[in-house]
Amino acid sequence: VTGQKVWNSAAQLCDWGFLLVRTDPDAPKHRGITFVLVDMSTPGIEVRPLVQINGSAHFNEVFLDEVRIPVANVIGEINEGWTVARTVLANEAAFIGGSAKTLASTNLRTLAEAAGLTDDANVRQELADLITRERVVAWMGEQIQQAVRRGEMPPMDPGLIKLMTADNRVRSGNMAMQITGAGGMAGDSPETTWSQVELMMRFAVSIGGGTNEVLRNNVGERALGLPREPGYDKTQPWKDIPR
Ligand SMILES: Cc1cc2nc3c(=O)[nH]c(=O)nc-3n(C[C@H](O)[C@H](O)[C@H](O)COP(=O)(O)OP(=O)(O)OC[C@H]3O[C@@H](n4cnc5c(N)ncnc54)[C@H](O)[C@@H]3O)c2cc1C
The missing domain is CATH 2.40.110.10 (Butyryl-CoA Dehydrogenase, subunit A, domain 2)
Known part of the structure; x- marks a missing residue:
């Protein structure tokens, strides 16, 4: 190779x-x-x-x-490797989507307490929203894991859990910045270091393991049965596709 x-x-x-x-x-x-x-x-x-x-x-x-x-x-x-790859990609989406060990909302709450923002209406609303979304992702992950343990197909397209996790990461990264402000980018305490990484890495899950756009196409076509996107001629030999 x-x-x-x-x-x-x-x-x-x-x-x-x-x-x-x-x-x-x-x-x-x-x-x-x-x-x-x-x-x-x-x-x-x-x-x-x-x-x-x-x-x-x-x-x-x-x-x-x-x-x-x-x-x-x-x-x-x-x-016939593409068939194997699709299974691996679905597994990767479920793994990435369900792999958060530390809930970002727990750290964000600590940051909000340190910044004296726990009574701020916007911070409270966004935190409550994120906690709700994290719970939904956790339940989706639980459903997928239970099905896999029973030897069954996942009850939903695993792309869905990754899409939701990607959205949560963007929200938590933005919120970390909103709470710590510009000073958060300069600090080196464990809390500000966490918020810096959360901000800088907030789009990683939207790209790694398949971008949001591609996953939405998959969900539309595979899970919802929508018509395929117009594209290149699928019978054309790979070597003749313009690059
Ligand atoms: C944290 C992280 C970890 C990663 N780990 C690995 C790894 O271990 N192994 C590995 O092989 N790769 C890995 N990647 C790479 C990742 O899988 C690819 O970057 C990703 O799948 C996008 O492919 P691409 O970079 O070729 O972008 P492209 O496919 O060129 O996409 C560019 C843009 O076009 C959009 N786009 C592309 N096709 C369509 C379409 N049909 N409809 C609508 N929009 C479309 C995309 O959404 C994107 O916005 C990782 C990436 C990240 C960020």
Whole structure:
């Protein structure tokens, strides 16, 4: 395999990765892809961490140069990797959507108390709104987990829980800034550090694991049965699609 991929979360720490590799350029775009597991210590793999605005290196750029991967590492059928990828993407959406361990509203409430804003009508209203949304997400996550434990399909499109979590992150980031004000960006206490990260990272969930726009398309088409978006000819060979 030869190629390059940016945005790989935690690749600098991982022993294994998975790749979607183009194995048949004559097949249409969503065919001719193979899903394969790769041992990250295989010769020819270079991982370059990318340092973000908050100083951490969450993602990497991964370069692959003539990397040899055993056929035994293929998951599913050769050229049918998109089917596997869709399952992985749905699982990722449920995982990202349901993975918040600390509720942002708890930290925001602490910030509001420290700033003496617990009687501010706007802060109270927005906090109550966020707490309600966090509870809804938690219940949705619980429903998905219970279904998976029973070996059933999730009772809702997992994209929905990720969309709601993405919206919550934007709200909590904006609220952190609203409460701490400009001083919050300069402080280095644990509370202001949390609010800085919450503000700077507020769009991460709206992009990672599929953007809000793409997830809304999926929900519209798969869950609601709406007509597909107009797009390119799905029978056109991948190699002939203009790039
Ligand atoms: C925190 C984070 C972690 C990530 N981790 C990983 C990782 O571990 N592995 C990995 O492979 N990637 C990872 N990514 C990358 C992420 O999956 C992609 O950035 C994301 O799916 C968007 O793809 P793109 O960057 O190619 O943007 P594009 O697809 O080019 O999108 C650009 C813009 O066009 C819009 N758009 C695109 N298509 C449509 C459409 N059909 N209809 C309407 N609007 C559309 C998008 O919504 C977006 O606003 C991560 C990203 C983030 C932010």
